[in-house]
Amino acid sequence: MTATTLTINNATAAPLQEVPSLPVNDFRDTLQELVQQQEHRVSAFFGLPASPAGRGLELVAVLSHPEAGKCELVRTAVQDSFPSLTPDCPAFHWFERELAEQYCLEIPGHPWLKPIRFQPPLPGACSRKTATAPNLTVGDTNYFTLAGEACHEVAVGPVHAGVIEPGHFRFQCLGEDVYSLEISLGYQHRGLEKMLPGGPDRRTLPLIATASGDSSIASTTAYAQLCESLDPGLQPESGALLLRGIAAELERLANHVGDLGALAGDVAFLTTAAFCGRLRGEFLNMTAEICGNRFGRNLVCPGGVNMTFTPAQAGKILAWLQRVLPEVENALELMFESATVLDRFEGTGTVSKAAALELGLVGPAARACGVALDLRHSHPYGCYKVSAPALAAGTSGDVLARAWLRRQEIAASAAWLQKQLAGWQKENCRHRGTPRLAPGMIAVSMVEAWRGEMCHVAVTAADGTFRRYKIVDPSFHNWFGLAMAMRGEQISHFPICNKSFNLSYCGHDL
């Protein structure tokens, strides 16, 4: 494929000029070949306007291979239409819907080209179409319907019963069974991608940190790596990289423990729910001990980290961890030993390996179906180049597999963390600096957030500012996985299916 794509490593940059610009048909053939024949994933696929004034649009694709450790970049120029790849490669379906919405691009052949965020077009959208772009009302779309005597529809949200972000779910049911679930999001759209071009500036880091606020360490790490690949002057020392890794694993632990507790709560196994609710907080407090904030805001920054971390602090967190981990183990053991819990989890909300591959699911949701996908191993970055927590694996793709996989990951991250903390011998340096990015480049940075692959892509303008900043949150890939998990399932199983994924609304909506 050397002639048709540019191959780069994760967290590196290349001149945009070097990314082959193919005619649309060759571009489509290349993508199809890579995805269908060579098992590549679609990590990003987005529009790059020639200028904000809106003359000409390019499409850029970033594909990655789960083993080869590389990223393939290719682009094409389009007028106002791009024939859909979705019928042949379903992994493009959500990306194409996003393109249609963000840039008013026509995508003939797409089976269901509806808005995904109900956002106004981005600057630089195909100008002829922008004028006629409909004034969107969130949630107002032509939902799938089911007709017949035994059919009924259940609509949930945007405001849900619990303390949770908003989103709309439509179930088409036959009696108690769900025939299809349609997920319609966009309520959390904050215009994030629109605010990033022209940066990096003083707003960029906090904006990135809140892209999905429960994955701040992952997001800010992805952003920092991008800046570092674009500015040779920003080279973080190994201590800073390791501290990022420590914070990332604490983030994973907090969320996995919290979600397993919530899963227990949803099947009324209140003991584990109660214990895990508290234990999740212990990991957040450890993060706060490192940087002052329970969600790790202000820790990672381009060039390194914003905080020093001393051997005494490492010792304190290690001892704390060793106190908490047996309690976590105890809480989880109860749940996984309980026949009533296992009965609810087993065989519920199954996603097949084939579907996971076809849709391009990521993270624990994919690993639970037997797809060995983990960027810490396949595309190692930062401290994971030296060592990474063991790769977890599942097979059955049901709620039980997703829960069990999270338990494995808790053990793997905990073991890795203890090793790193015990070996922390010297205080790291704090870094402060303003990134000065090389002009005319494209950079790709992927990290394994606790929900899975998070991909940030930046294209810099001639003045070294961001011309385009693309964020692909793991939830962007996985929401449709949840819809698949509900097919043919009882509607009463929705809470546990949902919790077993626990996807981000704002990470998707941006």
Add this chain to the structure above:
Amino acid sequence: MFTVLKARLKQGYRTGKFPPAPPNLPEKFQGRPALAASQCRQGCRACLEVCPSAAIVPSEGRPARIDTGRCLFCGECAAVCPGEAIRFDPAEYRLSAFSRQGLLDPQQDSVPPAALQKLCRRSLSIRQVSAGGCAACELDFNVLNTLAWDLSRFGISVTASPRHADCLLITGPVSRNMLIGLQKTYAAMPRPKWVIACGACAISGGIYRDSSECCGGMEEIIKPDLYIPGCPPHPASILDGLLRLLGRDRDAGPAPLPPKS
């Protein structure tokens, strides 16, 4: 059953002593900021230029005070200050105010609504709505319901139906796409009803204050009765705010000292 009981013994009683005992805050906690304008160097605007959310309010072109309703507590201002004019009190988590003005100057704050204190002092039902929140505010409010904080011991509960709610607690900068959902939820609540803005986003739009897709927080939509600063606010700050709103200052512990500046 036996293993469950054994586990319960092993895990022990874990509800924190706060309040009225002080909360366990991390060493590096960034509490209430104070700007001592008298210590600023002549002509220095370093903090004004670095603040990501325009939280430093100038007066005659010079930094004068910090608007905690906008502040993200990121510490950038203190880091660039060539002197030591800006400090964050690591023990001062009591940041709430009952008026927008109170976030700029605690001495000019108003008092909590008397009717609320009369009706809901011992029992308050809250409906939470996230309107563009990044999930951190939501999670750190929700954490009050875990056994570590045990919100219900104060008679405060979170309700699913707006019909059962006394109070609406908003997180997020109010994304345009969530405006109708938010207004409908408010309309569905019985009177009298009150509003809490939780987090910099809900108070002022926070880091999203300039976004064309957000409404810049609650101020222009439904005026809040309680403002809880932070990005996100620490759970202790939220609980403290709720108790003071209810007039249960004794439960909440000692009142915050006015900031020195």
